[in-house]
Amino acid sequence: MAKLTEKQKRFVLEYLVDLNATAAAKRAGYKDPNIGRQLITKNNVSAAVQKAMAERQKRTEITQDMVVRELAKVAFANGTFYARVTGGGAQVELTDTEALTEDQRAAVSGIKEGRFGIEVSTYDKVRALELLGRHLGAFERQERQLEGALDELIRGLKE
Numbered sequence: 001m002a003k004l005t006e007k008q009k010r011f012v013l014e015y016l017v018d019l020n021a022t023a024a025a026k027r028a029g030y031k032d033p034n035i036g037r038q039l040i041t042k043n044n045v046s047a048a049v050q051k052a053m054a055e056r057q058k059r060t061e062i063t064q065d066m067v068v069r070e071l072a073k074v075a076f077a078n079g080t081f082y083a084r085v086t087g088g089g090a091q092v093e094l095t096d097t098e099a100l101t102e103d104q105r106a107a108v109s110g111i112k113e114g115r116f117g118i119e120v121s122t123y124d125k126v127r128a129l130e131l132l133g134r135h136l137g138a139f140e141r142q143e144r145q146l147e148g149a150l151d152e153l154i155r156g157l158k159e
Contacts, residue, residue, distance in 0.1 A: 021036030
């Protein structure tokens, strides 16, 4: 397998920052950052990225499964875990934090007493769902289907 150039080595390190090939190419000093998408498909660069990711995982002891489980806690949290409306909407009862499961507590980003009472906030549910959807490739399939439909429409218009 071909050795990496110094610029490719920088690209690999930068790619680990955010897993964005275009941004990594730009930070690594490539004039055309779009080359990042090509770099990531080269066998030697791809192998170096995989090796670096495995080393990082071993070093940090953080696995993809751990990250996905934590995102799922946020994505599937429900506001009714933390409070309920009673008295025909006249009162709000908060759930005692000790009564929450560990997963339910993990979704809480903060609890504070404000002007209008106690406020319980959770992490961004929509963002967590988006990240999980991307991880599962849900949106890529939809984009490919839309692109295919658009291509078909254009072909039909040309005919």
